[in-house]
Amino acid sequence: MxxxxxxxxxxxxxxxxxxxxxxxxxxxxxxxxxxxxxxxxxxxxxxxxxxxxxxxxxxxxxxxxxxxxxxxxxxxxRGQGGFAVGVHIDPAVITYVVLDLRGSVIAHSRTRTPSAQEPAAVIRLMAHAIRSLVDDSGVDPGLVIGVGIASPGPIDAEAGTVLDPPMLDGWQSVPLRAALSEATGLPVLLEKDVTAAAVAELWFARGPSRSDFAFVYYGTGFGIGLVVGREVIRGATSNAGDAGHITVDPDGPECVCGRRGCVGDLITPRSLVREAAAAGVVSPVPGASAHPPDMTAVGNALHELAASAGAEDEAAVRILRSAAHRLARALVVIANLLDVDEFVFGGPFWDDIGDALLAALPWAVESSPARVSRRSLSFETSRIGEDVAAVGAACLVLDHAFSPRPSAMLISV
Structure with a gap:
């Protein structure tokens, strides 16, 4: 079976x-x-x-x-000796990549996440997109090793189930791994999206770098992928990295969790867009407050906010600088807790505002009186690009296929 x-x-x-x-x-x-x-x-x-x-x-x-x-x-x-497919499900977009054995991206596609709330219909569309991408790439389907999925958490990695991701209505206890495997005829791995992004950075790391770092994922939501001692930290249920409820402004607005000033509630794209609309920087985006939000409209408004900041609009600059300082408070907590010395940033919406945030973020973190270690930290944008989670999902397949594990020497019964 x-x-x-x-x-x-x-x-x-x-x-x-x-x-x-x-x-x-x-x-x-x-x-x-x-x-x-x-x-x-x-x-x-x-x-x-x-x-x-x-x-x-x-x-x-x-x-x-x-x-x-x-x-x-x-x-x-030999790069052409085998291939892996990576899929990243974000409430805004679904990204697909095909990697060869060397980890080179040889095919790529992206579609809007369907608004349909029926997961079975979305899974059928995903299977069709995977088959089309493999066909278009010219890859021999018989050389495709498997499919990796990077999904918003929480997940049940052992069961291969997506439990109840925010902003994906109807996706409660969906057996995504088994369903997509059945639809594609391929083995499937399921990983949390922020963890997959950290895997990608670790996979492509060269030399002594990328040993202890946090991947700051900025998409529809916010999360942290963790690597300590060149090992990805998944946690007991493979849901490590849910950092959105770190309090960074005790006097801030009430979060859905009941507390005030949670970083994930304050710096996500739809929050910044609402703040920009209130300041007159962008036109109001009705879809920003919908559930789920219209992330295409939010993304367009975020791009407009970034452009205004680049043109030195005072209100736009103030909004992004405030976001940088709020994010900095959360990163200080992460740095103190795990003693990481690198922060890598990426995700579907990072490119729009990344430069503006990195102009203020390093100083805000380094100068924080709450910092324990005085060692200088590194801050940089992922060189893999906005597809980093999909690439990481495919890397998981390659990793399981030919990375050595002592358990492989044990006899299975």
Whole structure:
């Protein structure tokens, strides 16, 4: 019986170790270097690389001379050896990507999130969009390893269920993983969107960077993806990172949770747009107060707000500077709690206001008297772009397919 939970293994544990070592060295590695990096014997590396070549997962791409010995043959990951699909569900848009084994995006599409409240209809549309994207990309469907979904929380990762995401009416206890697997015929993984975004940043990190960081997700909602010691923090129920109810203004408006001044209530796009309309910076957006909100109208108004701030409109600048200081108070809490030293920003709506917020945010965080550590922090926008959560969802598929896990050596019954 299909469960949609177990991805096909590309190989055994040693094979995964070798693949992971080659993946982390885009310039390629020789068999000798693989043995040195992994601790595997030369014979084991030889046997594994022979299988990987036969399965067309790696290529021999040239030789390099080291001393007087025989030139070493370089092995590199073969991007076309397999593919993964990533899907990000945001209340405003659904984003789809196809990644090759190297993590390169080879196809991409985006559609408005359907307003229909019937999840089954939306899932059918998602399955059709996935098939169309794979077909349009020219990828052999037989080489698609699986589908990763980045969904708003809360989720039940073990059951593959979306529990009750805000602003997605009718999506209570939806068995999304099983339903999409049935509709596509592919294995499916489900992850919280902010966690998927953090996975993407970790996957593409090079060198010592991205070891302890928080991914600040700015979409229809606000959340934090967490990485400590190069490990993604998911929590007991895979719902870590729900930071929207950190109080940043005790005298602020009442949040739906009953408290006042929650950061997620104050800095989200629809909140900033309502504030801008009240200040006369943008025209009123009736859809901003709807449930669910008209995020297309909100996005257009947010873009207008950012443009006004860029033109040095005083009211617009004041609104975004205030948002930066409110966000800074929340980030100080995160920095103190987890001792992270990097903040990475991204999401569907970050590009509009990111530059304006980053003009004030670092100083507001660094100068806060509430900060415990005095170590300098890093603040930067994700280089992956607004599709970061969808890319992260696809990276999860690749990670499960060929990243080494000691549990792979255990006997299953």
């Amino acid at each position: 299909r469960t949609g939970t177990n991805l096909p293994a590309i190989g055994g544990y040693n094979q995964a170790v070798v693949l992971d070592a080659v993946r982390r060295s885009p310039e390629g590695l020789s068999r000798t270097e693989i043995a040195e990096n992994t601790g595997l014997s030369a014979q084991t590396v030889g046997n594994v690389t022979r299988r990987l070549l036969d399965e067309r997962l790696v290529d021999e791409t040239g030789t390099v001379s080291v001393g007087r010995g025989k030139p070493r043959t370089i092995l590199q990951l």
